[in-house]
Amino acid sequence: MPEVRLEGLGKRYGNLTAVNNVHLTVHDGEYVTVLGPSGCGKTTLIRMIAGIIEPTEGKVYIDGRDMAGVPIEDRDIGYVFQNIALFPHLTVKDNVSYGPRARALPPEEQLRVSRRFLELVRLLDRMGMFPDELCGGEQQKAALARALASGSRLLLLDEPLSALDSRVRVDLRYELRRLAKELGLTTIHVTHDQEEAQSVSDRIVLMRAGAIVETGTPEELYARPKHIFTANFIGETNLLEGWVVEIRDGISVIELRNGGKVEVHQTDHSVGDAVVISVRPEFMYPADEGMRAVVRGITYMGTYWRVKAETEDDEEVDFDMATLDGNLLTIGKDVYLAVNPKAAVLYPRPEDGVEEAIRLE
Amino acid sequence: MVAAISRKRFLTGWTAFIILFFLFFVILPTIYILSYAFTEWGSIEALLEDQGRMDLIWGAIGASFQIAGIVTVIDIVTGLPMAWMLVRKDFRGKNLLDTLIDMPLAVPTAALGFSSAMFFAITDESLQAPSFALGTIGSPYLLIILLHVVFSYPYMVRSLSAILVQIDQTYETAGRTLGASPLTAARTITLPLFRAGLVTGIILCFARSLSETGGTMIALATMANARGFATGPTLIGEWKDALDSQPDLAAPLAFVSILLILLSLALLVVIKLVVMRVHLPMGRIWPRPERLLSRGVFPKVKDGLAVLFLVVFVLVPSFFIFTYVGSVEPTAFDWAPFIRSLLYSFLIAGVVTGIDIALGVPLALYIAKNRSGRLAGALDVLVNVPLIVPTAALGYSLGVFWASQEIVPTHDVLLIVLAHVAFTYPLVVRNVAGAVEEVDPAYEETARTLGARPVQAFRRVLYPMVKSSILAGAIMAFTRSLGETGATQAVVANAQTAPVYIVDLINLETAAGYYSAGLACIMLIVISFLFMLALRYVTNRRAR
Structure with missing residues (x-):
């Protein structure tokens, strides 16, 4: 069962420190948001967990396993990108079945899996369409189905809603949490929107300038923030x-x-x-x-x-x-x-x- | 009110003039020779009976197309890993590699032909090729393939990397988060997205190889025992040279030109259709072998081979001439005729570039701004024609066109300029039209709302944004004109431009002739290098 543990994780680019000495444990089945203003290192953090960026210090453990040197494709993660990144030359169905296909599952199994997850995000009727024929919210739902269909129990969401219209954004938030809880996933969700963080998470990790300021439930961080920065940033x-x-x-x-x-x-x-x-x-x-x-x-x-x-x-x-x-x-x-x-x-x-x-x- | 009307009339007249210039000075002369098939069908019919000539023609045309096809495939196979490395990887020495790839572009094809042939081919005793030359290629066919790879490889790598840069790397990363190995992700996601851009690269490479004349002729002359082998363009050059003494060559010349023009245009259509329609069997994924090939030593071997190819098959042949000139006994070199031919070439290239800019930029603006209109759309397609047609065929067609009328006097220099304008003009138009389309019209509209007149809005807002594309087009036009042999020879058989002068030196087949040709080539390389540096300096300073 996926539990994510970060120990002294850091990323430096020359003199610039993007992420500094982060210690964090995300428990199995927990929905955690990493919240912070832009440039605080939250995207670098989630990319290091996924293996897209190599950390310069510290370790990432997924399910107790040290991820040093483990390439992206072997980490068994589902990742949703801010810019959605649906493959433009494939239909929605083929996008969703890409994960099963990359693992060379038999074609009928690929179809079964993609149908199941498209049904889950209520996009079954859009199966044969190409990504540019969908509206923004549908695109991100398809991207979510694609990430889930890879079969991973760890879902990484990199600002998944920030490219969408505000109304769609609010609807999709609840959808995200519903699916994560229904499927029993461990979820790490990066966002700069404190309202979004408050409405979806079990726990919020607030970051600033590459480091964690404070961690707590949405209520704790709103009602009794331990740090003056938190009091000002949240609400x-x-x-x-x-x-x-x-x-x-x-x-x-x-x-x-x-x-x-x-x-x-x-x-x-x-x-x-x-x-x-x-x-x-x-x-x-x-x-x-x-x-x-x-x-x-x-x-x-x-x-x-x-x-x-x-x-x-x-x-x-x-x-x-x-x-x-x-x-x-x-x-x-x-x-x-x-x-x-x-x-x-x-x-x-x-x-x-x-x-x-x-x-x- | 009056002023406004007259301005509008002036604008309409000006646009009409530009379009007419394009149609009558560029397009019509380029394909005029096609009319020969209707007016002189009798002589072509007679030619078809002439088995000896027909064998020559089909042999040369077949060789041209086969060579262009093979060269394009080699370029794609070896250029793709190189482009990938330059765009997607970070390593020490990347900038150096990037510069090295551009280096052969600074060498005129005439010099490339001499240098590569000396490195690859079995050469005449009196040439005294350095002992470390490869010197093993005895087949002219193979030599020309190698030569064309040398000069087209940089273009292929550049156009492939230009496409690769535009494909968002997130797609590949997304594929990998879904469990695909880097090789699988590249094959199933990036390559299919690549396809449209690949067409451009293939057409560019194919057309360049099909068109190349000067370097090919020089390489064939340098090689021992290459007599009897010809490509389409060199056959045109040869026959045009002999046309004065053998007037019955007019029909075969016209026929070769017609074939080259029609086949190259047909090929353009076929390539577009084939590459866009054919579905490669990309569907299956083999997780284990592909994963294996993505890891450990394999990618390093692939990158190593790509660099090795660049060095052995592109860089060394390009610059081999330096070792030659350093290693043989110097002989006296008469600079005067060479300098004269060089000045002649520069003069022509300068005038041609001037005409291209003055009359090409307005057409580019018209095409870019009326893209949805039928006329502009048609012009946009037509602009590609002179780029695809082999320049020797273009030159011959153009020569016949101007000789057939009596309005414009046909002086040698004028004919060469007109021929060079025909195939360099599209370079300027395409560069500038592409850049103008990229610019959001809102900038110019904003300037108009702030009270600027259209001309002012262009000069102050649009022009600074597309200036670099005009310069890029000008540089391309200038260097293409400077290095051109095929078109020059096909309009005026004995024009003394620098490449033609070098061919003559090599054809002497004496030690002194070869040595002089070597010196002349180095001189050409140095001059075009200095020229590129100067232009780069000017563009950089202006850009700031």
Whole structure:
């Protein structure tokens, strides 16, 4: 059963480090996404697992076997490419049966396998068509069927949805997870889209500048990110700088730079420490007292209003209002903002400043 | 309003002029000789009865087509691994290899013919070929095959790698993730995608071999005992030379030219159909043997053989002449007539290139911008005709065409220029038309929305983007004109261009004659090398 283990995996091109010292274990049957901004090394990572790129350091183990020197075709993987890469001179059926054909299975078996997987992705009626006769979503489904038909239990997805229209993208996401779980596959899915990562994965591996920042379930990474970069990259958040001025009854009181005070249910810092509070816009709301700000913009988002406000020391703060309450605010109006103490997270203030800590590269 | 109308009229007139020039100065003279079959059918009928001449004709034409076919196959088989290596692999010395492949392109075919024949063939005693020459080929047929491989191999490798670069390597990688070995993936995925491009390479190679005259004549002259062997083009050269003293050769000359023109055009169609239609038995996959062949020592042996072939069958024969001139006793060399012939060649090539650019770029623009129109489509097909027709046949046809009218005076130099324009003009048109089609029309449209007039939009926006293709076309036209023998001889039998001068020297069959020919060849190589460097320098500087 395929379990993928990476030990100190790294790739250097001269002075440039694409991937640095990655340790990761993807368990059998697990759906893991590797998430990160472009240029973070995630594609290099998955290509090293597939054997398309040779690592300069470290090891890849698939199913306990060291993959050093094992060529792509012997790794027993299914790989879906960002640019889809269906063979343009073969029909959909012949594309899907290419894996069985490359292993010289008898023709009737080739046909049986390709029918089975085309049925699974609901493309049986497109069997005789050429790739350029399909629309984008169908093409990627055919590519998926092709990867699955090779019989591998390990599925590697390299930005499989980023070339597609947004609506198709959302539909296909669920399809991917459904198939992976139905077939009991181990899946590694690379993406730069945090929404996509959150909606499909058992576990997210967040990367930045060639290294892993943090690993956790989608909920962990959204609700209690361990790193300030994660808080900013996954979902949206407000980062407010301040100092711990008081600790009592499991609550830290933080004084912000503009003098306002915020309470947070977290006590792992001492009085006097410089900290950053991360609060998601949905956990910040207008109150009778708190942080003073002026409303600068209101945008209708469908299920809520997004309000942009400016604090007294010119920091921008976003918060959400229920759709029905949107008309209570107008641009230029003063508001006092309160923070849900259970939903705010404290970080020690980074030495190089907040900007540096959340930079994408 | 008035200005606008007159501008529009001017434009229509100009376009008409360009198209008429193309039709009457390029296409019509190229195939004019075909009319001979209708106007002088009697003399051709008489020729058909003449068994001796007919044997000569069929022998020469058969040799030409067989040689072209064999050369093309050799080029594909040996050029494919080389192209693959250059495009898909990274290794030390890749840049060097890349440059080495282009080197023979800088050697004019006349010099190539002398140099290769000296290396491969059994040569006359008085030539004093260096002792380390291969010197074993006694069959003129085989020698010409080897010679044509020498000069067409670089073209084949270049056109194969040009296609290979455009095929996304992801397809092969995808095949390998599905369990195919590298050899299987290359065979079942990349090669089928290759097919359309392969047609171009095959036609180019075939046409070049079919057309080659100067190098072939020189190689045959250098070889001992090659009398009696002729290819289609050398037969035309020979007979045209004797036409003044034997006027009854007019009919056989016309007949050979007609055959060459018709057969080469028919072949063009056949190659296109065959290569696109025939399904090679690519379906089966043999996982174990193919896997074995993809691993370990086999790929290295394949690459090693490809490099070995390049060195022994292309590079050494190309530059063998240097060892010859270094090793024999020097004799006095009279530079004056050679320099004169060289200047003559350069003058012609210069004028021809000028005409090609002035009248070829507008046609290319017209074709590229009206691609969907019927006229432009027809012109696009016609442009290929002079490229496919062997130049000796083209030259003879053109000579007869201009001699048959009395409007344009037929001076020797003028005739040679017109003949060279006919087969170099398509090079410029095709290069530029191809480049213009690549450019997104949105650039020019944007310039127009910003207030630029069409001429301005062309000059400021399109021209800088296609400049390098114009230069590339010009370089190709210039070098082709400089190296051409077949067409020159077929219009004017005793034209003193550089290649013709070298043939004359070799035909003396004296030590001094051979030595002088060697020096002349080296001089030609050096000059065309310097010329290429200079052009490359100019293009690079302009590109920046």
